[in-house]
Amino acid sequence: MKVGIVVFPGSNCDRDMHHVLRDVFGFDVQYVWHTKPVPAGTDAVVLPGGFSYGDRLRAGAIAAHSPVMSDVRRLASEGTPVLGVCNGFQVLTESGILPGALLVNESLGFMCQWTDLVVENASTPFTSMMHAGQRVPIPIANGEGRYYADEDTARDLQRSGRVVFRYADGRVNGSVDGIAGICNDGGNVVGMMPHPERAAEYETNPVDCGPARMIFESLASCMPAQQVSHAGYAGAAGRGIEEKEEEARSQ
Amino acid sequence: MQRFTVTVVIENKPGLSDPEGETILRDLVLKEGRDESSGDGAHDNGSRENKNSGCRISEIKTAKMLRMTVDSQDAESAVRDVRRVCDALHLYNPIVSSVDITAEPRPE
Numbered sequence: 001m002k003v004g005i006v007v008f009p010g011s012n013c014d015r016d017m018h019h020v021l022r023d024v025f026g027f028d029v030q031y032v033w034h035t036k037p038v039p040a041g042t043d044a045v046v047l048p049g050g051f052s053y054g055d056r057l058r059a060g061a062i063a064a065h066s067p068v069m070s071d072v073r074r075l076a077s078e079g080t081p082v083l084g085v086c087n088g089f090q091v092l093t094e095s096g097i098l099p100g101a102l103l104v105n106e107s108l109g110f111m112c113q114w115t116d117l118v119v120e121n122a123s124t125p126f127t128s129m130m131h132a133g134q135r136v137p138i139p140i141a142n143g144e145g146r147y148y149a150d151e152d153t154a155r156d157l158q159r160s161g162r163v164v165f166r167y168a169d170g171r172v173n174g175s176v177d178g179i180a181g182i183c184n185d186g187g188n189v190v191g192m193m194p195h196p197e198r199a200a201e202y203e204t205n206p207v208d209c210g211p212a213r214m215i216f217e218s219l220a221s222c223m224p225a226q227q228v229s230h231a232g233y234a235g236a237a238g239r240g241i242e243e244k245e246e247e248a249r250s251q
Numbered sequence: 252m253q254r255f256t257v258t259v260v261i262e263n264k265p266g267l268s269d270p271e272g273e274t275i276l277r278d279l280v281l282k283e284g285r286d287e288s289s290g291d292g293a294h295d296n297g298s299r300e301n302k303n304s305g306c307r308i309s310e311i312k313t314a315k316m317l318r319m320t321v322d323s324q325d326a327e328s329a330v331r332d333v334r335r336v337c338d339a340l341h342l343y344n345p346i347v348s349s350v351d352i353t354a355e356p357r358p359e
Contacts (some may be wrong), residue, residue: 148267
């Protein structure tokens with residue numbers, strides 16, 4: 001499975017994402033500079049975290065106009081899985097691909113801490129291996145992470161099952177309804193503020209990397225024709241994390 | 252063609268919280284620089300007369316301001332053209348913000 005990681009000027013989680021997708025989960029990964037088209041044959045697109053254009057004007061506001069976004073918009077409408085993490089989520093809302101907006105945290109501060117997510121929608125390409133109500137220990141690291149949608153939009157998101165993740169502590173940053181991640185109508189585009197690429201390895205997750213791994217395992221499993229060298233992960237339930245890590249290292 | 256200074260003020264729509272403005276009001280303006288912990292009197296949260304100015308400040312909203320230099324036929328078209336740019340390029344996010352645009356002729 002070919003995954004394109006879009007790189008904007010100021011993206012800084014692109015390499016972490018590349019490492020996790022390629023080295024941990026065995027995806028065929030390619031960086032896509034924001035002025036270039038998304039290569040043909042790309043099966044999934046990731047918009048990574050960071051500070052595109054230094055968050056100038058608003059987080060994601062300038063990157064939303066990058067040339068690559070017309071391809072991202074097209075792929076999103078065609079059903080290609082698209083994941084926006086942190087700044088990537090901000091770019092998706094700023095470009096109108098996902099509804100709502102991300103505002104400065106209620107604390108006005110940059111928040112860098114571990115949090116627990118609760119899975120609400122376990123049928124997206126990024127959550128299909130999870131179950132509703134599942135907790136996901138994961139870090140947040142953002143200054144503009146307060147999800148906002150007007151009342152009608154928030155109600156519609158809720159009714160149509162498009163809230164993908166909520167914060168277990170619903171008041172962590174002032175997000176409407178404690179929303180941490182949402183998806184589009186088709187369910188193929190998911191935006192989330194927390195960083196799964198920082199939580200998917202034993203070495204970087206002090207709590208439990210199992211749940212966050214499932215975000216990537218879900219992506220791997222949603223493509224029947226995908227070729228990942230560590231496909232064994234998907235069927236490795238019940239085995240210890242250390243054992244899985246050992247398996248990853250040995251391949 | 253005339254040269255104008257066009258001021259674009261972008262602020263949160265009514266009803267959207269503005270924690271920075273609220274903090275400036277609550278912890279600076281209404282306290283008038285007093286430190287509550289020093290025991291020189293607690294402030295009330297409601298608006299009240301400000302000793303320094305004699306006026307009554309009840310709300311503070313923060314905003315982002317863009318000041319543009321624009322050459323245009325007249326002030327009206329300067330505002331109209333800048334509004335078009337603001338809308339087309341989302342210089343403000345219409346989901347959460349409103350925008351106020353004014354033009355002043357620039358002295359030669």
